Amino acid sequence: MKERKKAPLALPGDKLAVSEEFLPGMHTYDASGLIRALRAGSVVRDMKNMEISVQPAAEPELFRVDDWVTGQVEGSQANSANVHIFFLNGKPTYKDFSGMLSLRSLSGGGRGARRTTPVKPGDIVRCRVFSLVNGIIHLTIDEPDMGVVAALCGSCGRHLLKGNATKLKCDECGNVEERKLARDFGTTPIEP
Numbered sequence: 001m002k003e004r005k006k007a008p009l010a011l012p013g014d015k016l017a018v019s020e021e022f023l024p025g026m027h028t029y030d031a032s033g034l035i036r037a038l039r040a041g042s043v044v045r046d047m048k049n050m051e052i053s054v055q056p057a058a059e060p061e062l063f064r065v066d067d068w069v070t071g072q073v074e075g076s077q078a079n080s081a082n083v084h085i086f087f088l089n090g091k092p093t094y095k096d097f098s099g100m101l102s103l104r105s106l107s108g109g110g111r112g113a114r115r116t117t118p119v120k121p122g123d124i125v126r127c128r129v130f131s132l133v134n135g136i137i138h139l140t141i142d143e144p145d146m147g148v149v150a151a152l153c154g155s156c157g158r159h160l161l162k163g164n165a166t167k168l169k170c171d172e173c174g175n176v177e178e179r180k181l182a183r184d185f186g187t188t189p190i191e192p
């Protein structure tokens with residue numbers, strides 16, 4: 001049996017230990033000798049392996065596969081984006097949760113695949129929970145009701161308006177942007 005001791009919640013960036021004491025485990029990083037939290041969650045000290053890690057704050061009993069969530073894109077990589085979750089099944093969440101939006105199926109593929117931009121940081125997105133493996137809330141927008149529900153112009157910051165199924169336009173500056181839109185994009189107020 002593993003010797004495990006639970007400690008209070010950590011927020012991203014919190015100092016957890018010094019690297020002389022512990023090895024950085026899951027969801028932590030070593031920053032010049034200090035082990036810090038990469039995500040919000042509870043701190044787990046594995047005294048046998050002298051490893052400190054963070055168990056993400058997602059509570060399995062709160063989120064279920066097939067739930068839908070609405071939140072804001074915080075950062076995006078080629079195949080995934082972090083989403084700060086504000087609503088679960090249309091109701092506000094009062095704690096800090098983040099999910100990982102998979103973009104693999106949306107980022108092109110096929111002949112003459114052009115790189116598309118399904119989401120951008122700052123967008124409000126509605127997503128489906130498709131997996132809770134490893135305590136991570138895995139999200140997808142690969143269905144008509146899921147996707148971006150509100151977005152701001154990358155040039156001037158105004159609200160973008162719907163152009164067609166995948167294009168958004170800015171009335172203010174004429175900028176045209178591309179997203180994977182939810183069917184009801186542009187509805188006000190936003191339907192979480």
Ligand SMILES: [Zn+2]
Pocket residue numbers: 153154155156157158170171172173174175
């Ligand atoms: Zn604009």
